[in-house]
Amino acid sequence: MLSDDRRTGARDRGQILISTLVAAVVGGLLALGASLVLVSSASNTNAPPVNKPLITYDQK
């Protein structure tokens, strides 16, 4: 039979494990989304068209 301390310790470890897993899943999904944004942005970095009639401050 497990003592109260050991049961509590096991419960804590379980909660820490679950917390870690959830945080890791959330973080992983966010990292995946961020990577997708970065990849799509990298494919969008071609030089903009030149010789527009006027070069303005707010052109890319």
Next chain:
Amino acid sequence: MRRGRLGAAPDRGRLGAASPGRGRLGTPTGRGPHTAATGRGRLGTPTGRGRLGTPTGRGRLGAAADRGRLGAAARCGPLGAAVGLVVGLLVLAPVLGRGVVLSYDMVFVPDPPITGSVLGTDGSVPRAVPTELLADLLARVLPVAVVQQGLLLAVFVLAGAGAARLVPGLPGAAAAALAYAWTPYVAERLLIGHWPFLLGYAVLPWVVGAALAARHGGSLRPLLLWLAAAAAAGSTSALIATATALCVIGLRPAVRFGGVLGFAAAVNLPWIVPALARPGGVPADPAGVAAFAARSDTPFGLAGSLLTLGGIWNPATVPYGRDSALATVALVAVLAALVLGLRPVLADSPGLVVAGAGGLLLAAAGAVPGLDAVLRAVVVHVPGGGLLRDGQKLLAPAALVVALAAGHAVGRLARAPRTAPWAVLLAVLPVLALPGLAWGVGGRLAAAHYPADWLGLRAAVAQAPPGEVAALPWGTYRRLDWAGDRVVLDPLPRLLDRRTLADDALPLSGVTVHGEDPRAARVSAGLAAGERLPDLLRSAGVRYAAVHRSQPDSAATERALAGLPVLFSSRDLLLVELPGPTGSTPADRPWVAVIGLGGAVLCLGAVIVRRRPGLLRSRTPDERTGA
């Protein structure tokens, strides 16, 4: 050298005091008192102020606790610097060692000449005084690309170290460093080329740390030195730093408040004197208030964009991902930081929170009906009011509040094993919310080397008889094929060792914000009226015309100058002389620099060499009450 001196000063006393016990107290045991000091009980007590490394808590916490805290604080700074360095390398990696970065208003040129524009003596608006002067002096001893990239890297290192020093505990300090160095604000200002603002942004946490120390009885000298550093980063940086410092130290005692304000005014003389002495003042086009008002760059509108520390007026400089679902991550990160970590920031420094809220309000003012009219009146009628025009730049104190709150939140979560994974997640959320800052802001920063013909043109101008040069075609911005065809302010006026007349209007899609140079305005009006270009330039006092041959309107400009003596010609550049009498040009006024720079140097020198710390030390609350 400068950074070392300024950076060392605020810490010297405290770190020196901490050193005897640091080895022992730096261990987890030693962190005990420090950790305790970050607990809830501290929040409502005066001892809580000690968390920020100020001397106030020294007597209350006891020497051992103080040494423990200071030992931890001593480690937080280097950790933050390391985080900032990693961030800086991640952001600047594509440009490091590959030439100079030219992006919108960021223009560096090889072997920059020290001109009247840089000194503020030529009557132009002293926007870059004295920051460009300091950068140009550095470029006398180092390659300009090294200077530029060193300054940009220093932004991240200083920002990270400064923010980290204000949060106790290594996890929180690292999180604060990351949250302050990795923001949409940094991305947008970096892309638009406002590197002096970013230097001011990096100095701000050091100003706040020194102001907190002064408020709690420490020496005023570190605060004054950091305010001088902010002044070196230009008018906007100085405005933000001074206002924030005054909020932090508070109105009382009035002598200290007035002294700090007076010193700040003195070290900002290098740009204040030219601005005040400028004939006609510094007129501001009211159209600029709406044009440069903060804008929504996320799906959450203006409020959400500003709260997540973005919202720059220029949509072309918004980093990738801000308008995507990742903005939700940014909003969650900021809200989580504020909910979990704002309270200790508020307890430590209510003045900083006030400054952050004020900055947020001013940032939004240009886009809020009612407030925009007030802002317009201030910009147009109040001397120096133009500094408030591009309001989003005033978010810097709010960014620091959010970063410190994030640091406290992460520190709090990291203390319990069950919540530690969430601390890690919260700490990295700034990066996950804004991946577009990495790798040269998503590949939008690039470095280049000036082609040889640019230096050839400069040499040709240097050999020509005296006379002013005009930069043509008449326009403010260029796309240079050798620099990636990105929009950049014309580098010619910075490159040439002559007074150069250039268009200073700011053309935007749909509106043009007029500049401040009356001679440039006359040329613009003359061109619009169809006057002959050579006559127009000569009447404006111009003797030479330097023409970019690969810009819009280049062909028409060359046709207008056909038949004139050619002094230099290459594929991309042309220099012609405009024979005949020329109109008068404004005289240089060296006294402006003598008074401005001289006054600032004298004031700074007085603070540096002052040997009697009592004269620069604030009184503690106990001393003030006679306890």
